[in-house]
Amino acid sequence: MKDQQQHKVTFASLIVTLGIVYGDIGTSPLYVFTAIAGHDVLTQELIYGGISLIFWTLTLQATFKYIFITLNADNNGEGGIFALYSLVRRRAPKWTIYVAMIGCAALIADGMITPAISLTSSLEVAQKALPSLPIVPGVIAILIAIFMFQQFGTDTIGKFFGPLMLIWFTMLIVLGVGAIMGHPEIFFALNPYYAVKLFQHHHNAWWVVGAVFLCVTGAEALYSDLGHVGKRNIQISWIFVKIALMLNYLGQGAWMMEHVGQKLYANPFAGIMPHWFVPFGSAISTIAAIIASQALITGSFSLIHEALRIKTWFRIVVYHPSKHRSQMYIPFVNWLLFAGCVFVVLFFKKSAAMEAAYGIAITIAMLSTTLLLYFYLTSRKAMPQWAIYLLIALFLAIEGVFFSANIQKIGHGAEFALILGGVFFLVMFTVYNAKLITKQKRNVIMLSKVLPTIRAVSQDEGIPLFSSHLVFLTSTRKKDLIEEAIPQSIYQGQPKRADVYWLLHFSEEDEPYTNYYKFTELEAGLIYRLDFHLGYKIHPDVSEFFPRAVNELAAQGKIQLKNHYPALQEHNVGPDFRFVLLDTAFLISPVMPIREQLLLKGYLLLKKIGVSAESHFVLEPGTWVKEQVIVND
Known part of the structure; x- marks a missing residue:
């Protein structure tokens, strides 16, 4: 202890x-x-x-x-x-x-x-x-x-x-x-x-x-x-x-x-x-x-x-x-x-x-x-x-x-102290419940259903290479599930071809200083998943944790860090990694329950006060792109 x-x-x-x-x-x-x-x-x-x-x-x-x-x-x-x-x-x-x-x-x-x-x-x-x-x-x-x-x-x-x-x-x-x-x-x-x-x-x-x-x-x-x-x-x-x-x-x-x-x-x-x-x-x-x-x-x-x-x-x-x-x-x-x-x-x-x-x-x-x-x-x-x-x-x-x-x-x-405490409680109540609502409304599908399409995009050289390694942050805990927005980002609109696709998940643990990860190869040489298990005292610093885990996995022979371009391979230039941040936005319709409308509107306002996802996860400039995903009720 x-x-x-x-x-x-x-x-x-x-x-x-x-x-x-x-x-x-x-x-x-x-x-x-x-x-x-x-x-x-x-x-x-x-x-x-x-x-x-x-x-x-x-x-x-x-x-x-x-x-x-x-x-x-x-x-x-x-x-x-x-x-x-x-x-x-x-x-x-x-x-x-x-x-x-x-x-x-x-x-x-x-x-x-x-x-x-x-x-x-x-x-x-x-x-x-x-x-x-x-x-x-x-x-x-x-x-x-x-x-x-x-x-x-x-x-x-x-x-x-x-x-x-x-x-x-x-x-x-x-x-x-x-x-x-x-x-x-x-x-x-x-x-x-x-x-x-x-x-x-x-x-x-x-x-x-x-x-x-x-x-x-x-x-x-x-x-x-x-x-x-x-x-x-x-x-x-x-x-x-x-x-x-x-x-x-x-x-x-x-x-x-x-x-x-x-x-x-x-x-x-x-x-x-x-x-x-x-x-x-x-x-x-x-x-x-x-x-x-x-x-x-x-x-x-x-x-x-x-x-x-x-x-x-x-x-x-x-x-x-x-x-x-x-x-x-x-x-x-x-x-x-x-x-x-x-x-x-x-x-x-x-x-x-x-x-x-x-x-x-x-x-x-x-x-x-x-x-x-x-x-x-x-x-x-x-x-x-x-x-x-x-x-x-x-x-x-x-x-x-x-x-x-x-x-x-x-x-x-x-009454001054009660009002102060009430305001802070209202903020926490709004954030917690709004996140529960968004989690319930976020569509998830079986990875196996979209795997053929993702493989086809990766192998189609007619599509410009977006990145050697493309990393998506996922909130799903189950490894056979994926947010519908992730495959849509890969093959709808402007397709994103990559040699390897990563799913990155952060899981909070009850003990304050827990810090370990689990690696899963979801599709051989194509889709990898990293689950970081962090205590509530550890901040999810992607710029620190992700490269360290990737280098350890490469040293163990579980993955290969090879640049897509032969000319760069000859000069031992490592592959490039790019992160895609999906900002899910929900259309707040009048038919939604009043409670949900108020919670989501309050949460959107608080998000404007807070920092962006790239700052929260400590992503280095130039390594990420952001896309907004609109979800209808």
């Missing part, structure tokens, strides 16, 4: 884990207590109840659900909502694809809100030392720098994230312990009694519960980043992270206990800083917020890349700016996230206003993970069925409470 082979637990690996995994959940002390107590007069019930809820939320959701349970659901070492879906899709009902889509859409929406709230909160802390600091322009300036940097990759700067986050968590501990010394009784707040008491008696309990959920919004990253650092590194480093978080929350609670009876007049995180330390603490907070933003951006890249692989997103350009294929840059997603983050900052202006929009998206993502986790545990028979029911019921109950609390924020900003 990749996790076992590549992710050994060392001190260095644990430091790297701090930088990659914990940016989001690690910066939550910047704003959680402001969200909990920002609207109320401070009371012991509110402070103790808030701390108790934070502790048990981190324990049940982050520690129990993700660290102990979900991290075990790895797909060859990879984690995340689509990795989990890939593990269950062959055994689970077909509708689970929509559960994965909902979770993905919610996480991308969170990717627009998290950088905005983290950076705004950090600059608000810095404003204590620099009262004239302009928050909104400062946040936008940092966002511009962060998003412009993405095109260069995170390989180099990523090496600095771990040590910086170690400084951040150490600062959380030191500040928290310093404040706790003024009110050590705050440790009693860990008792669940205070959480129950607040929930039962506080006049604004639902709002407080919704605010408490902000402490665990980065928990999905514990699973999504599994492939980067490995399960054991996450599980061990979490011990340190949780201690640091709780000590800081306890310290903030101790500081607030000194102001019982007053309204919260300052960010408690800034309040526990000694005055002389504020400039240093503000700088470290801003760096931590930048790291948290970076983690959400790269996480969004991974999500969209995986959505592309399971055909729930339209084609867009994906770059790998560093030597690691797992690190990627997707320009469309990058600038879409940037526009969303800037809009959030300009619209809400203050972190307190953003808090209502923050949380509901991750609640939905967690519910999606829980549903898929049920099918995973059931299919693997990891425990008795009654235990699975009990476990899933526990998670659904907790997340249901948080969802109910966050839904109360509709009208106060939560």
Whole structure:
């Protein structure tokens, strides 16, 4: 397994884990207590109840659900909502694809809100030392720098994230312990009694519960980043992270206990800083917020890349700016996230206003993970069925409470996150279903029926040679079937004579890094087929995979790479290869069902936004031709 082979637990690996995994959940002390107590007069019930809820939320959701349970659901070492879906899709009902889509859409929406709230909160802390600091322009300036940097990759700067986050968590501990010394009784707040008491008696309990959920919004990253650092590194480093978080929350609670009876007049995180330390603490907070933003951006890249692989997103350009294929840059997603983050900052202006929009998206993502986790545990028979029911019921109950609390924020900003997530879900829903419709309408025939005609075209020297080797991309999995459009392209209109015809098929596999091919000689010396089996993390790069496979087959003697022209053969010039891309277009008629019309029209619009097939499959200029095939309903 990749996790076992590549992710050994060392001190260095644990430091790297701090930088990659914990940016989001690690910066939550910047704003959680402001969200909990920002609207109320401070009371012991509110402070103790808030701390108790934070502790048990981190324990049940982050520690129990993700660290102990979900991290075990790895797909060859990879984690995340689509990795989990890939593990269950062959055994689970077909509708689970929509559960994965909902979770993905919610996480991308969170990717627009998290950088905005983290950076705004950090600059608000810095404003204590620099009262004239302009928050909104400062946040936008940092966002511009962060998003412009993405095109260069995170390989180099990523090496600095771990040590910086170690400084951040150490600062959380030191500040928290310093404040706790003024009110050590705050440790009693860990008792669940205070959480129950607040929930039962506080006049604004639902709002407080919704605010408490902000402490665990980065928990999905514990699973999504599994492939980067490995399960054991996450599980061990979490011990340190949780201690640091709780000590800081306890310290903030101790500081607030000194102001019982007053309204919260300052960010408690800034309040526990000694005055002389504020400039240093503000700088470290801003760096931590930048790291948290970076983690959400790269996480969004991974999500969209995986959505592309399971055909729930339209084609867009994906770059790998560093030597690691797992690190990627997707320009469309990058600038879409940037526009969303800037809009959030300009619209809400203050972190307190953003808090209502923050949380509901991750609640939905967690519910999606829980549903898929049920099918995973059931299919693997990891425990008795009654235990699975009990476990899933526990998670659904907790997340249901948080969802109910966050839904109360509709009208106060939560609707913004729902609209964002809804738009992303609509895109995935449209692409996925439109591709199903086009697949159903695409005509396929038996290869044996058209084989004589293809052979005749290849042997007719009266037809000008189109290419020595002519390659068609096919979507059919069965080797005895072929899209009707392919033979029509060969012998209708202007015939395409070639010595050899190739059928090239890419098949997506559930495991992320699968990479192998199968060769089939469909007609001796005339028609070959290559089936590439690629994991969902591997991009179908034709310019890389196809020549390598052809050269290997030639070296094994399975094919002959001979130029058509004797004069060129004498000079050892290899044959030419040409690719034919068939762009299937469907005539959308009024007699089609309205649903199909809307889906196909939406998909055609999205295709215009996306990239062409030649860019997606990385075909070199001059090696391909494109033809449009019109299909009537």
